[in-house]
Amino acid sequence: MTSYSGGINRVYNISSSDKYIEGPWFYKRGSLYYMLYAAGGIPEHISYSTSTSPTGPWTYRGVIMPTEGKSFTNHCGIVDFKGHSYFFYHNGALPGGSGFARSVAVEEFKYNYDGSIPTIKMSKSGPSAIATLNPYTKVEAETICNSSGVETESCGEGTLNVAYIENGDWIKVKNVDFGNGANSFEARVASAYGGGRIELRLDGTNGKLIGTVDVGKTDGWQKYVTRTCDISGATGKHDLYFMFKGGNGSLMNFNYWKFIAASGTVQPDPEPTPDPGTQSGGQNVNNNQTARINDGWYYLKNTLSKKYLTVEGNRFNSWTNVCISTGTGAEGQKWYVTNTGDGYITLTSGLGNYMLDIQNGSDEDGANIGIYHGYSGDAQKFLVKNTGTNGVYTIATKASDKVRYLDVYEHKTADGSNVCQWLYYGNPNQQWQFEAINDQPSQDPESVQPDPEPVVEEPDPIVVEPDPEPTPDPDPVVVSSGLELTYSINNWGSGYQISYKISNNTGSTVNGWTLKVNKNQVNIDSSWNVNVTTSGNYYVITPVDWNKTIYDGSSIEFGSTGNGKIGNSFDYILE
DSSP: OOOOOSOOOOOOOOOOSSOEEEEEEEEEETTEEEEEEEESSSSOEEEEEEESSTTOOOEEEEEEEOSOSSOSOOOOEEEEETTEEEEEEEEOOSTTOBTTBOEEEEEEEOOOTTSOOOOOOOOSSOOOOSSOBOTTSOEETTOOSEEESOEEEEOTTSSEEEEOOOTTOEEEEEEEEOTTOEEEEEEEEEESSOOOEEEEEESSTTSEEEEEEEOOOOSEEEEEEEEEEEOOSOOSEEEEEEEEEOSSSOOOEEEEEEEEEOTTOOOOOSSOOOOSSBOGGGOBOOOSOBOOOOSEEEEEEETTTOOEEEEGGGOOOSSEEEEEEOOOOOGGGOEEEEEOSSSOEEEEETTSSEEEEEGGGOOSTTOBEEEEEOOOOGGGOEEEEEOSSTTOEEEEEGGGTTSEEEEEGGGOOSTTOBEEEEEOOOOGGGOEEEEESTTOOSOOTTTOOOOOOOOSSOOOOOOOOOOOOOOOOOOOOOOSSSEEEEEEEEEETTEEEEEEEEEEOSSSOEEOOOEEEETTTOOOOEEESEEEEEETTEEEEEEOGGGSEEOTTOEEEEEEEEESOOOSOOOEEEO
């Protein structure tokens, strides 16, 4: 930013007993603005609020990360990357850590269907890897998952080098894919003295030894040479450890490294480039033009089976599979198309804000397809392609980089046959028709032009709220069983947080609910996603507009914080 116009505005002003302290993290996701911040005093926890405007008014949404981690402060940030959401924070959990000796940490999380952020606990392991490291390309030595004793400094050959390496120090590099095997190893190193050696081990500081590099003297700390050694026993995926051995004092500087593949080894290739005409196994690439389907509600009909894309059981539960079945007009057969502006679409289920989703964002043949809370990441984006038949399309998955398509497994046609993704071959098994609901046009022949191929840039994830035809609220359903409350209590220091979940297994849609909590056992200081009043000996908790209705098989979540400490349970009435 080089300039700015306008006045100075107060953007955050919230009435909440959860005191704002410092360290705001401000961003927009979909239609919501988020303000995350350190709160509560010393020791701090992380709270947040949301608004539909960047200057408020703001709605307090609760505690994201309670106080923990051996540090009296905690500051945070959120990043969305390749369809995953990550919460960055700091703590003092490493040896010798404190509020003045803090380290960066990260956890993966998933937004709730309404855009709220779940409670996130600190962990020692962090998120799972979404890719592997290729050891057969040049890797900077400062590529580090964990280490002991080493530091970095500016390098005479550019970038950085690892420095101040002493006997017993080590570096861990996580999730290295050696493929079918490595033959040798080379390291770019420098040493003014004896140099010492580097032991290469797998999966631990005392793990399998696959090679040893003798560094030796190079006449200066920035006089780099390339040292090599033979490698034996490095195949598949492992954590790689560099163990530094030698005499007293500094041993060496370490700039970069690289493995050499054994003859005939298939090296890992994180971004394969297919031949112009075929994919692996000789499968054809779909060179048909991209089609455009207008935003709106549709049934998706498979041209081979004449059956419809259907949410299994016509209900959502955490992650639900999709299949084909005879058309009934059920909510689980309705799909809302939203064009995301980059050539792709999302498909939102009639059951709620749950989108068609490639399980785990997989790019492999046979990966299962279902519905999951809508967040519009790569696993929930699809590209529609024309075929030789007007009104018939194939649907590619962005998770596979447009190589694989919605496919009914093994060409089956019976009700309940599973839907997955598979390499393109263009048979009717992979062809679909978009049948508009409520007479919505599937295309406008006079205005529709094929979209360009999707751009490479990763768009910011958005939350798409379908806009169906309004229907009157159903009459309230009075139930005697099947509506269930579960909750968890997290005590810390001078307070606690309660996370509530109401699940509906009544067999009917519940339109309105009330939870009464005993005031003698719980002290509610603040809450989010609900309204709270008092009546006699009870807190009376009622829903806000968006979580008033709970479909059969679904659930809603909310929370509250309080002062002091409570036990592991409390009395309540759920109506």
